[in-house]
Amino acid sequence: MTQPSPTVKVRFDQVTYSYGAAPALQNITLDVYANTITVFFGPAGSGKTTALRLINRLNDLAEGARLSGRLLLDGQDIYARNADVSALRRRVGMVFALPLPLPGTIRENVTYGPRLAGLRDHARLAELTERSLIQAALWNEVKDRLDDPATALSGGQQQRLCIARSLALEPEVLLLDEPTSGLDPISTARVEESLFQLKSHYTIIIVPHSIQQAARVADWAAFFLKGEMIECQEGTALFTTPHDQRTEDYITGRFG
Amino acid sequence: MRRPLVNRHTQQRIGFALLALAALIVVIPIILVVLVIIARGIGAINWEFLTQAPREGMKAGGIFPAIVGTLLLMAGTALAAIPVGIGGAIYLSEYARDSWLTRAIRLAIINLAGIPSVVYGLFGLGMFVLFLRLGTSIIAGSLTLAIMTIPIIISSTEEALRAVPTEFRTVNASLGGTRWQGIRNIVLPQSLPGIITGVILGLLRAAGETAPILFTVAAFFLPRLPSSLFDQTMALPYHLYVISTQVPGMPEKVQYGTALVLLALVLSLNIVATIVRSYFRRRRQW
Numbered sequence: 001m002t003q004p005s006p007t008v009k010v011r012f013d014q015v016t017y018s019y020g021a022a023p024a025l026q027n028i029t030l031d032v033y034a035n036t037i038t039v040f041f042g043p044a045g046s047g048k049t050t051a052l053r054l055i056n057r058l059n060d061l062a063e064g065a066r067l068s069g070r071l072l073l074d075g076q077d078i079y080a081r082n083a084d085v086s087a088l089r090r091r092v093g094m095v096f097a098l099p100l101p102l103p104g105t106i107r108e109n110v111t112y113g114p115r116l117a118g119l120r121d122h123a124r125l126a127e128l129t130e131r132s133l134i135q136a137a138l139w140n141e142v143k144d145r146l147d148d149p150a151t152a153l154s155g156g157q158q159q160r161l162c163i164a165r166s167l168a169l170e171p172e173v174l175l176l177d178e179p180t181s182g183l184d185p186i187s188t189a190r191v192e193e194s195l196f197q198l199k200s201h202y203t204i205i206i207v208p209h210s211i212q213q214a215a216r217v218a219d220w221a222a223f224f225l226k227g228e229m230i231e232c233q234e235g236t237a238l239f240t241t242p243h244d245q246r247t248e249d250y251i252t253g254r255f256g
Numbered sequence: 257m258r259r260p261l262v263n264r265h266t267q268q269r270i271g272f273a274l275l276a277l278a279a280l281i282v283v284i285p286i287i288l289v290v291l292v293i294i295a296r297g298i299g300a301i302n303w304e305f306l307t308q309a310p311r312e313g314m315k316a317g318g319i320f321p322a323i324v325g326t327l328l329l330m331a332g333t334a335l336a337a338i339p340v341g342i343g344g345a346i347y348l349s350e351y352a353r354d355s356w357l358t359r360a361i362r363l364a365i366i367n368l369a370g371i372p373s374v375v376y377g378l379f380g381l382g383m384f385v386l387f388l389r390l391g392t393s394i395i396a397g398s399l400t401l402a403i404m405t406i407p408i409i410i411s412s413t414e415e416a417l418r419a420v421p422t423e424f425r426t427v428n429a430s431l432g433g434t435r436w437q438g439i440r441n442i443v444l445p446q447s448l449p450g451i452i453t454g455v456i457l458g459l460l461r462a463a464g465e466t467a468p469i470l471f472t473v474a475a476f477f478l479p480r481l482p483s484s485l486f487d488q489t490m491a492l493p494y495h496l497y498v499i500s501t502q503v504p505g506m507p508e509k510v511q512y513g514t515a516l517v518l519l520a521l522v523l524s525l526n527i528v529a530t531i532v533r534s535y536f537r538r539r540r541q542w
Contacts (some may be wrong), residue, residue, distance in 0.1 A: 058430060063353060090432040100423050103446060113431035116441075169432065 006033040008075075009173060009203040010055055012229075015069035017054060024050045026227045027069070032173075033220065037195060037204045039235070041214045042224035043250065048207050051224065052175050054078075055205065056092040057085050073173070090117060093166030097178040097209075099158035101150030102165075106142050109150045109161055113169040128168045135201075136164035137194040156187025163194065173203045181209040192217055211251055215239045223247045290523075293515050300513025309479035314499055315506060317479075319514055324481055325394075325489035326463055326521070329473065332398025332485070333405055333462045338455055340402070341409025348410070349417040350439055368407040374467035376404045381471040393486040397473025401462040408461065412454025416447035449536030456529040460522050466493040476502075492518040 010032040017025040025047045032038045040048040053059045054071060057078065071078045078088060090113065101109050110129045111119075119125060129146065133139040138160040142153070150161060159179060166174060176195075180188040195204060195217060208214040214221060218235030223244070231244050242248045249255055262270075308318035352358045380400025390396040420443045428438030444451075462468075474494035482489045496514045499506045 056430060058426065086432040086434060089430055094430040096423070096427070096430075098423070100421075100427055102424065102427060102442060112428075112441075113433075116428075116431060116433045116437050165431065 006036070008032070009034040009073070010205070011070075011072040011075075012051070013070040013072065015051075015054065015067070015071055017050060017059070017065065017067045019059075019063075019065040022227075024227055025054075028229045030222055030229055030232055032203060032205055034203050035199055035201075036219040037199055037206060037217050038220040038222065039214045039218040040205065040207050040222050040224060041211065042230075043255070045226070046224035047227040048224040049177055051229075052177055052205060052207055053094075055173065055175055056089050056094050058094065060085065086117075090169045091171055092173040092175060093169055093171035095159070095162050095166055095174070095176045095179045097181045099155060099162045099182070101153070101158050101161055104150065105147045106150050106153070106161060107146040110164050110168050112165060117169070128170075132164040132167040133161075135167050135194065135198060136160040137190055137197070138164055154187075156183050156190060159183060159187070159191060160194065163191070167198075167202075171202065173205065174198065176204065176206040178207050178209040180213065188213070211253075215251075223250065225250070290519065293512055293519055296508060297512030297514075297516035300509040301516065305513055306517070310477070311479075314477060314495075314503055315510065319490075319492070319495060319517065321479060321481055322490040322492045322495040322514070323517065323521075325474075325491040326493070326518075328394055328482065328489060329397055329401060329469065329491055330459055330463050332394055333401040334455070334459055336399055336402035337405040337409055337458065337462075341406045341455070341458070342413050342451060344406070345410045345413035345417060346439060346444075349414045350435065350443070365407045365410050368404075369411065371404075372467075373404060373465050374470075376400055377468040377470050377472060379403070380468055385472055391486060392471070392473055392488050394473055394482060394489055395485045397469045397489075397491075400468045400472045401465065404465070404468055405458040405462045408458035409455055412457070413447075413451045416450025416454065417443060419450060420446045449533050453529045453533045456525055456532075460525055460529075463525075464493055464518065464522055466497050469494055492521070 008031045012028045012030040015025060015028040016023055028047075028051060040051055042048050050059065054067070055073070055078070059065055067079060073088070073091065077083070102112055104112075107129055110132055111125045114125060114128055119128075130139065130143075133142060138157060141157060142148075142161075145152075150158065153161060159182070163174075163176075163179070180191050183191065192213070195206070198204060199219075206217060208217065215235065218239070220232065221235045221238045222232040223230045223238070223242075223246075225246055230247055231238065231242065233243070238247065239251060242251065305318040306323070307320050309321050310319065311317035348358060348361065352361075377400065380396060380403070384390045384396035384399050385392055388396075390399075424442045424446070425435075425438050428442055429435075433441070466474075469491055473488055473491070475488040475490050476498055478488060478490050492514065496511070496518060499514065500511050
């Protein structure tokens, strides 16, 4: 074995999560490796988005939620009693299904997170803006109009702006929840392209908007069904030779 | 099958005409009120009327102390009602979880809005004038008007806050922002026009009320200006009531002139509220 064993970035350790009566996630155990793209996929209501949102504690916003098991980031319990949620969210960025630029200019959008964290240095903010926009493959289209309103951008550009906005915090993990669901195929290709570029610096977890997209981007793939994680394998293996019959049924289009 | 007497299109035209009539009936009284008051009151308006104290049993001179009194009461009401109203609305809409307490608070707000204004006046008398020993004073009157205004400000502010999409708050949180950072940076700026409109409309209602100030601040006749917050003052609505019902032989011109000043004050603020709202609505990005 010459290959070094991969670093575990995020670990689900027997995670069960529920809001209301029925558990939304049932006993999930799963490792996400650093500098890979991992996809969480499955039919609607399978728990994939819930699992994603647990990682940056966005589900804290839901009322009456209960969690058991442990969720670790670099071996640290994300839900530890004294954990700093804001600090966690700066380490774990998130991009949502619908691009939602904040009111204000392109520049203000990109620098929003760092400014919240207290960064005031203009040179540093300018540098972060440029680097994040380059990483999100948007720089060339907006570099001459950074002070235009963000809403003037097209849908695809807005979504890359949202990616840049997350990247400006220099997170370690980037969560993407169906980031291309509202985009045309060309914009989708651009976003996917930028994901491949980002992989060397970040750990990426994505809920894809189609099985095809899952197969295109996945280094690792985890199949979710009715709140359970059915199997998790390297992407090429899972999409060609799934272990579980249910996974095979789903990816061959027998249901879902 | 019998043919109807009139065909469907004619029926529809008649229907629309009736609906238009209903809409017109709403507008006509407002226009008439304004026109009549302007027509009968404009003759009274001159520099003396606006800047002098009343003389000769209020039949001559001006209404300056009443104008100043109303402006002072509005300022006092604003000072007391705006922080409490907006603060309460932010708490209810952004922080409070749904519990019996918040449900009780909301129920109280709805019911407060339905209480007759004379009841507020009596409450102000008991609470501020007597119990807190503020006496009949600008401060007691302002506080009474504020109690009446706060529910209006809370409801309209809450509505304005809720109109800001939740997703903005989620994005703020996902970028490491605290709840308060999201409120200060995104939610409040976005809802400001709605909040301002609600505040102005609430203060307008306070400006025009007679009953709440009747026992708490208003002076029947006080030609000098108040010198402190603990003084009584004249105020436009009460002055109008006094000269319309309590003083025999009052020239009609003076009554309508006073009404016109009050109306102008209220309408001009109303127009400001409308302009604020439409200006921001055009700039809104979502």
